[in-house]
Amino acid sequence: MSQTRTPATSGAGWQEADEPADGRRLTPAVPSEHTVVGGDWQELPNAVEDDLMVINMGPQHPSTHGVLRMLLTLDGETVLDNQAVIGYLHTGIEKNTEYRPWVQGVTFVTRMDYLSPLFNELGYCMAVEKLLDIADQVPERAQAIRVIVTELVRVASHLVWLATAGLELGSTTAMIFGFREREGILDVLEHVTGLRMNHAYIRPGGLAMDLPDDFSERVGTLLTAMKTRIDEFEVLLTTNPIWVERNSGVGVLSAEQCLDLGVTGPILRSAGIAHDLRKAHPYCGIEQYEFAIPTADTADAYGRFQVRVAEMRESLKIVRQAVDGLPTGPVMVADRKIAWPAQLGLGPDGIGNTEEYVGKIMGQSMEALIHHFKLVTEGFTVPEGQVYIPVESPRGELGYHVTSSGTNKPYRVKVRDPSFIHIGVLQAVTHGLSVSDVIAAVASLDPVMGGVDR
């Protein structure tokens, strides 16, 4: 075996040692030439005529809020173009709802925007109620509880936003704080609904079950704690020079651009427009509670931070008022042809039908059993028609555009998810920024890919 090698004349070619005839390699391939000047780096930009580079960011990049992929066209460090590539989390929820009875749709839609599941349930159920024309029959107590749980979810969602945005800009403290506080809220929601996420708690006609007895104490403790915790966030971030520097003037989207691109929610409010569907078109009796619509006039990522923090405080105010003035009564419509027939309760093995209810349908009343069976298996039929119900989710206008063909299954459920619309503004928001600012800008939009891709 010869050890001689041909000297490389140019470039960083890999020279193979002479191989034996049977193909076994005896020595590892080694680089033929070592230089200290780094080869042809300078030729790389020169090779491309317009000096532009196309970089893939995502879909597995840790700062893209899930599986968002951005095709960045860069001139040096400056972003010239940003094409969002989405669909990695598309699960066909809209199609699936067409094959299940109306009530089961709740279980599907709650999985879309997984940071604000109760808003999805609320929008869907309000749409079904409007189609059934029973919106005014939903009991007051159910409406008030809907407000309480959705506003709690709004705080939890903003906390996740704060946590992830903080993490992406290097503030791990914000991340730890955010997820810690959110866990407190999820504990209360778990206590109420049985699940931390994907609750399926709001049902067409009312709620799955009433609040537990110790709810007001638990939520009272939570509200007191949350107030000081939000103060902690303010101490940590509001005047933090790094946070202010990284967010100010980044991701600017003027009010005109927002309206043209269909942007709503905190992003629109950070541009100075005090538009909130809870005020403009109140639902679930939310008009009886006092709260403000926080706005900012900077139209940048820092403004969105201010708006979201202020919104958390307003949501806590709403929850406090709603818990204090909680009406008594049923939590489901009186119409037995629509109301879910079960009586849920907490047993030794978790939430399920109460013993007396099971005893009644299994041992006493054949009619009750038939009724239960028919409603649970077939569901109710919904009159033909089409409605659009918007609710103010933590990210903006969440619309449910529901069509019924008069059967026991939805004909079409279209969800207008604010995250999907907001991904469409990436190009406008990130144009001219540096790559590191893209992260801050995308974080300020708060996209949730489960909602984007549905």
Next chain:
Amino acid sequence: MHGGEQAADIAGRELDVALPPHLRALATRLTAAFEMLQVSGFRHELTVLAPAGRIVELLTFCRDEPDLRCELLADLSGVHWPGGKRTESAQETTGWPSYEFADEAGRIEVDYVLYSLTHGHRFRVRVELPDDDPVMPTATGVYGAANFMEREVYDFFGVRFDGHPNLVRILMPDDWDGFPLRKDYPLGGVDVQYKGATIPPPDQRHY
């Protein structure tokens, strides 16, 4: 119901009970400017049926007129109504509704939901297209938000928006066959286009 028959039916409905006064006034305003519009109301929601050819003009009008001022294109969605006699097995819990298809062409509804922050009104503009060749002009020149929304409708229903800057699939993979939210596209029983496997339809699954 198709085409003119459907339109006549919509026009024949009683608007007064279905719509609040401000939407009734809005309907009068719109029909005064565009006499070919057909107006209907359901559960206090106004729907305006417009011909595909005039949609850009109508949307521009709705956006720019001071007493309409629809700043926001809130939603854009599609609904597929297949042709022929449609029968649904309504009372089954799972499995899909069984449809009967005939030669008669179906239609695809494209619904624009417009919203005015200034006046607080919201209404729906509907365009009906034949489902064998759905083509209509793009609204991206009127509302920037229409860009992604139209791509979604194209992706799911195959509606081609003439003049759209980048009409490609958005949620489904680029090389996907068919338009999944059409009613003749099954939920399961299709080849999994990633790996060549097949998911059986729900009524044939065993687990």
